[in-house]
Structure formats: C-alpha cells, structure tokens
Amino acid sequence: MGEVDPAFIQAVEHRPKLAIIEAEGIPLIDLSVLSSHESSYPSSTEPLVAEIGEACKNWGFFQVINHGVPLEKREKLELASREFFAQSTEEKSKVKRDEVNVQGYYDTERTKNVRDWKEVFDLTVKDPTVIPASHEPDDKELRKLVNRWPEYPSELREAFEEYAKAMEKLSYKLLELISLSLGLPEDRLGGFFDDHTSFIRLNHYPPCPIPHLALGVGRHKDGGALTILAQDDVGGLEVKRKIDREWIHVKPTPNAYIINVGDIIQVWSNERYESVEHRVMVNSTKERFSMPFFFNPDHNVMVEPLKELTTAQNPAKYKAYNWGKFMANRKRSNFKKLDVENIQIYHFRIKLDESS
Numbered sequence: 434m435g436e437v438d439p440a441f442i443q444a445v446e447h448r449p450k451l452a453i454i455e456a457e458g459i460p461l462i463d464l465s466v467l468s469s470h471e472s473s474y475p476s477s478t479e480p481l482v483a484e485i486g487e488a489c490k491n492w493g494f495f496q497v498i499n500h501g502v503p504l505e506k507r508e509k510l511e512l513a514s515r516e517f518f519a520q521s522t523e524e525k526s527k528v529k530r531d532e533v534n535v536q537g538y539y540d541t542e543r544t545k546n547v548r549d550w551k552e553v554f555d556l557t558v559k560d561p562t563v564i565p566a567s568h569e570p571d572d573k574e575l576r577k578l579v580n581r582w583p584e585y586p587s588e589l590r591e592a593f594e595e596y597a598k599a600m601e602k603l604s605y606k607l608l609e610l611i612s613l614s615l616g617l618p619e620d621r622l623g624g625f626f627d628d629h630t631s632f633i634r635l636n637h638y639p640p641c642p643i644p645h646l647a648l649g650v651g652r653h654k655d656g657g658a659l660t661i662l663a664q665d666d667v668g669g670l671e672v673k674r675k676i677d678r679e680w681i682h683v684k685p686t687p688n689a690y691i692i693n694v695g696d697i698i699q700v701w702s703n704e705r706y707e708s709v710e711h712r713v714m715v716n717s718t719k720e721r722f723s724m725p726f727f728f729n730p731d732h733n734v735m736v737e738p739l740k741e742l743t744t745a746q747n748p749a750k751y752k753a754y755n756w757g758k759f760m761a762n763r764k765r766s767n768f769k770k771l772d773v774e775n776i777q778i779y780h781f782r783i784k785l786d787e788s789s
C-alpha cells in the first residue's frame with residue numbers, strides 16, 4: 434500500500450501510543466472449579482462468583498483459563514481463518530456481505546466513522562438467524578440471516594460449527610456466574626437466549642505502515658450481552674481502565690479467553706456492571722488474528738434494568754429497548770457511511786429529573 438487512504442487516520446486525541454506501558458492488567462480467573470460439577474453451583478464456587486463480580490465491577494473485562502474449551506477446536510478455526518484471509522481479494526469477495534444479507538466478508542468497516550485497519554468474516558451461530566428486516570420501529574417484517582460458506586478452505590464450516598458450540602456452552606456458564614454475582618438465581622438470564630442472535634467474527638489485521646495514526650478497531654463498546662474473545666500471540670487489544678481512564682494493553686495469555694460485559698449487561702444490572710471501551714492497535718511488521726464470539730439475546734427481547742436490581746432509591750436508569758431493532762440499526766450504520774450517529778444505549782438512558 435503506497436498512499437494511505439485518509440479515511441484510516443484517527444483524530445489526534447484518539448491515536449495510539451506505540452510504547453506499551455506495562456501496568457496491572459485485567460484479572461485472570463481460573464474456571465477449573467466448574468469442571469468438577471455439571472449443573473448446580475455448590476458452595477465451592479462462591480469464591481469464583483465473587484471474583485467474577487469484582488472483575489465485572491472494576492474492569493468490565495477479565496481473562497479465563499481452565500475454561501473447558503478444547504484447544505484443538507480453537508486451533509482448527511484459527512487455521513481455517515488464516516487460510517481464508519490468505520486468499521486474493523477477488524476470492525474473498527465471493528462471500529462478501531451485502532445490504533440484504535449482512536453476514537460474510539468485508540474490509541471497509543468503520544468505527545465512529547474512521548476506517549478500521551482490518552478485514553472480517555462474520556458468521557451467525559444459529560443458521561439461519563432471525564432479526565428484524567429494518568430498524569424502523571413500526572416495520573414488523575423479519576429477515577433471515579444465512580451464512581455464506583467459502584469454497585476454500587473447505588474445513589472452515591465444520592471448524593466453525595464445532596467452535597461455536599463450545600462458545601455457546603462457555604457463554605451459558607459465564608451468564609450463570611454473572612447472574613449469581615448479581616445476587617440472582619443462576620438461571621435468571623438464560624431464558625433471553627433461547628433463539629439467540631450471536632455471531633462470531635473472524636478478524637484479520639494486516640501489517641500497517643502507519644500504526645501511530647490508524648487503529649485496527651477504533652474505540653468502542655460491544656453492544657450485546659457478553660463477548661468471548663480469542664486473540665493470537667501478537668497483542669494489540671487495549672482496554673480503558675475504569676480507575677484512571679488509561680488505555681491498558683491486554684497481554685496475550687496462551688489458550689485464555691478474554692471476556693467482557695457488553696451494553697446489555699450494563700442495562701440489565703442497572704449499571705452495577707459497565708460495558709467498557711476498548712480498541713485494537715496495529716503494528717508495522719506483524720499481522721494479527723482474533724475471533725470474538727458475540728453472545729446476543731433473541732431479537733424480540735426488550736432490554737431493561739432487571740426489576741430485582743432496582744429500588745425506589747436506585748430506580749431504573751434505562752427505558753426498555755428492543756434488541757432486534759437496536760441490532761438492525763447498528764448493522765445498517767455499519768454498512769454505509771451515514772451522517773447520523775450510531776445508536777447507543779445512552780439514547781435510552783433516563784435523565785434523573787425524568788425519573789424522580
């Protein structure tokens with residue numbers, strides 16, 4: 434790439450600092466106590482629940498080890514992803530997303546209207562996945578998202594399906610632990626996910642000639658419930674630390690998953706837990722691969738603070754909003770550069786004087 438498209442250039446205040454400051458990182462949590470039991474939570478899991486609660490409250494992010502996901506499943510999909518992205522643009526474009534079916538390959542995503550230095554391939558976990566056809570509140574039409582499978586590598590489909598199953602299992606476990614950490618029954622949140630709209634994004638961040646000016650993904654918060662991220666050993670993910678709002682590097686830990694609570698858990702918990710801003714740095718020599726699993730509820734779920742977590746002294750901080758419409762709105766603005774601001778949960782935030 435000779436001349437770099439100015440659409441990639443971040444505003445001065447959002448440019449990354451290339452020197453990595455080694456600081457206290459996000460918590461590392463060992464899930465091995467879970468493998469000794471299957472369905473109910475004996476008292477031996479209480480310290481784990483407390484640890485998860487603290488991590489969600491203080492960071493919104495943590496890493497897990499001994500999570501029960503077989504390494505081989507992850508490695509198979511990582512390999513298939515590398516093989517897919519190594520093809521020519523022409524080949525990859527055969528499974529390119531379009532305005533009707535937003536699943537597939539694309540290399541022009543923008544975050545807050547600045548282009549991201551990456552290419553991605555999106556696949557829904559349930560195939561097909563049903564979501565509203567448009568973001569218009571009165572439009573009741575639904576649309577089926579179907580996955581586009583590339584011809585090469587032919588192993589991608591099976592690798593994806595196996596990995597997605599393992600991610601589903603881990604996300605239900607995490608959801609139970611998060612419910613318990615909020616003082617709720619373990620099965621309080623699972624019902625929102627019967628027809629979940631989760632998807633996996635395969636990310637490829639090529640080497641970048643201007644790593645001090647561009648980002649792999651600009652600063653953002655994840656809009657869904659939970660994200661489970663597999664990153665390779667290159668590094669580049671940064672999380673905004675809550676205590677001082679500094680960008681903190683997330684050091685790769687072999688075979689760990691990085692978990693973060695998304696906007697939906699922020700709303701359900703009435704802000705006991707917060708969805709935290711993060712971004713991805715790129716570098717001039719190494720390409721990087723990552724695979725986030727976005728755990729999202731059914732499209733018809735109305736997201737609002739859970740009644741058990743609100744009181745007269747701590748009233749609901751959000752009005753209810755429909756997840757499917759929220760998602761349809763986001764997908765729309767991903768696709769085209771629009772002048773309007775991306776939909777955000779603060780658009781549903783109740784101002785104090787309205788609620789009193």
Ligand SMILES: O=C(O)CCC(=O)C(=O)O
Binds near residue numbers: 724
């Ligand atoms: O690649 C990464 O490390 C994170 C990507 C991310 O934050 C996202 O796709 O939402």
Ligand SMILES: [Fe+2]
Binds near residue numbers: 655
């Ligand atoms: Fe993210």
